[in-house]
Amino acid sequence: MLKARVIPCLDVKDGRVVKGVNFVNLRDAGDPVESAVAYDKAGADELCFLDITASHEARGILLDVVRRTAEVCFMPLTVGGGVRTVDDIRNLLLAGADKASINSAAVADRQFVRRAAEKFGSQCVVVAIDAKRVSGAGEPLRWEIFTHGGRRPTGIDAVAFAREVAELGAGEILLTSMDRDGSKIGFDIELTRTIADATPIPVIASGGVGNLDHLVDGVAKGHASAVLAASIFHFGEYTIRQAKARMAQAGIPVRMD
Amino acid sequence: MIVAIIDYGSGNLHSAHKAFERAVRESGLNRAVRVTSLPEDVLAADHVVLPGVGAFADCRRGLDAVPGMVEALTEAVRRRGKPFLGICVGAQLLATRGLEYEIVPGLGWIPGDVAPIKPVDPALKIPHMGWNTLDVRRAHPVLDGIRTGDDGLHAYFVHSYQLYAENPDDVVATADYGGPVTAIVARDNVVGVQFHPEKSQTLGLALIGNFLAWRP
Numbered sequence: 281m282l283k284a285r286v287i288p289c290l291d292v293k294d295g296r297v298v299k300g301v302n303f304v305n306l307r308d309a310g311d312p313v314e315s316a317v318a319y320d321k322a323g324a325d326e327l328c329f330l331d332i333t334a335s336h337e338a339r340g341i342l343l344d345v346v347r348r349t350a351e352v353c354f355m356p357l358t359v360g361g362g363v364r365t366v367d368d369i370r371n372l373l374l375a376g377a378d379k380a381s382i383n384s385a386a387v388a389d390r391q392f393v394r395r396a397a398e399k400f401g402s403q404c405v406v407v408a409i410d411a412k413r414v415s416g417a418g419e420p421l422r423w424e425i426f427t428h429g430g431r432r433p434t435g436i437d438a439v440a441f442a443r444e445v446a447e448l449g450a451g452e453i454l455l456t457s458m459d460r461d462g463s464k465i466g467f468d469i470e471l472t473r474t475i476a477d478a479t480p481i482p483v484i485a486s487g488g489v490g491n492l493d494h495l496v497d498g499v500a501k502g503h504a505s506a507v508l509a510a511s512i513f514h515f516g517e518y519t520i521r522q523a524k525a526r527m528a529q530a531g532i533p534v535r536m537d
Numbered sequence: 538m539i540v541a542i543i544d545y546g547s548g549n550l551h552s553a554h555k556a557f558e559r560a561v562r563e564s565g566l567n568r569a570v571r572v573t574s575l576p577e578d579v580l581a582a583d584h585v586v587l588p589g590v591g592a593f594a595d596c597r598r599g600l601d602a603v604p605g606m607v608e609a610l611t612e613a614v615r616r617r618g619k620p621f622l623g624i625c626v627g628a629q630l631l632a633t634r635g636l637e638y639e640i641v642p643g644l645g646w647i648p649g650d651v652a653p654i655k656p657v658d659p660a661l662k663i664p665h666m667g668w669n670t671l672d673v674r675r676a677h678p679v680l681d682g683i684r685t686g687d688d689g690l691h692a693y694f695v696h697s698y699q700l701y702a703e704n705p706d707d708v709v710a711t712a713d714y715g716g717p718v719t720a721i722v723a724r725d726n727v728v729g730v731q732f733h734p735e736k737s738q739t740l741g742l743a744l745i746g747n748f749l750a751w752r753p
Contacts, residue, residue, distance in 0.1 A: 281669065281687070282665065282667050282713075282714055283669070325668055350555070351551070351555050352555075354555075354741060355693070355738060356733075374549050375549070376552050378552075398592075400590075400591055401590055401591035401592055401595075403590065403664055403666070403695040403696065452664075452666065480663055481663065482662045482664070505662055505667065506667070535691045537690050537738065537740070
């Protein structure tokens with residue numbers, strides 16, 4: 281039986297791990313390669329690096345981190361942040377990433393998703409969707425895509441966009457609620473469920489995890505195939521094993537190898 | 538003893554290379570692991586590994602684009618009987634035909650077609666992506682000592698197509714995803730795994746170790 285995945289996400293800036301709280305007040309939390317090894321041993325199902333380095337010139341540092349991680353980690357690795365061209369994806373895959381996550385570039389040009397999937401296969405194309413609730417009280421729920429760390433509205437409906445990128449060949453959606461990111465009050469379950477039910481590809485729920493029941497809700501109520509969290513793991517509040525034990529207790533199949 | 542991992546431009550072989558090296562170290566075998574696109578290396582190798590990611594047709598074209606490679610593979614594996622491991626699309630290429638986007642001939646070493654996975658439950662997501670257990674149909678040396686079944690170890694899958702083998706005996710193991718999905722095929726000295734042993738931690742390293750110790 282296929283298991284629900286637990287994915288720690290490491291924000292990486294200039295080759296070091298950081299975690300933003302609502303994308304401000306960044307804190308340094310160490311070496312990404314060491315963290316990756318620790319998560320590999322701890323039983324994480326996959327690992328995600330999100331590169332938040334501002335300058336494109338620093339790309340080499342990230343590729344080096346990916347390369348060193350792939351040498352010591354025998355688990356799937358997704359890398360996102362600043363992926364704009366087919367060459368960016370190729371460089372990440374050649375460095376040892378298994379999947380590349382596309383965000384703003386897919387919003388700017390949806391055909392980029394198709395080109396990437398045709399070139400490298402859907403299995404390595406993740407589209408990261410940052411969505412914010414824009415419907416008012418009493419209105420039908422509606423979410424819009426935001427870019428630039430949640431600051432820039434695009435007017436694009438998140439559900440329609442998710443359907444479209446799945447159609448264009450995305451293999452997976454990494455869905456982050458910008459309302460919940462850093463809030464620790466749990467995923468936006470309505471958002472997660474709406475997109476998971478509307479698309480034929482796996483959805484990773486992200487944004488807002490503060491405790492282990494939130495992870496359970498992401499799968500059980502949000503219908504996500506995987507749950508992504510950062511700070512609850514990075515700062516030792518919970519271990520991956522504790523997370524999986526709670527999910528198993530709630531009847532969600534997880535891998536306990 | 539040399540292990541040749543064939544590089545024909547299908548994705549990154551860095552982690553496969555490192556995983557094989559680690560399996561060599563952990564199993565105490567004396568093997569040199571070489572990533573190569575030279576047919577003579579395949580002929581000189583003791584074990585041959587064909588990885589592959591992406592679309593079937595792309596991989597087939599990539600393999601054909603390496604001068605002499607298909608001939609070297611045929612000679613090394615079919616005539617000289619060297620142990621062969623196909624991984625993901627490298628395993629699918631063993632089939633007679635691939636039906637992804639267009640009909641493309643495979644190597645034809647395991648009769649069958651590569652076609653979309655069709656889970657009984659239409660709500661199941663495609664690709665079949667993530668960790669799944671293995672249901673063994675028949676024993677095979679590459680599974681020696683590996684815990685399988687519902688309570689067994691997990692393998693990492695990511696695929697939308699699978700090899701439907703004509704001969705049920707060629708299927709060594711399946712994974713359950715709204716019905717059985719082909720996980721391992723084998724015939725004689727040839728074995729193919731749909732999942733990624735190089736990404737499958739404990740199970741993956743054990744399977745690679747078994748393959749390297751295998752003398753069919």
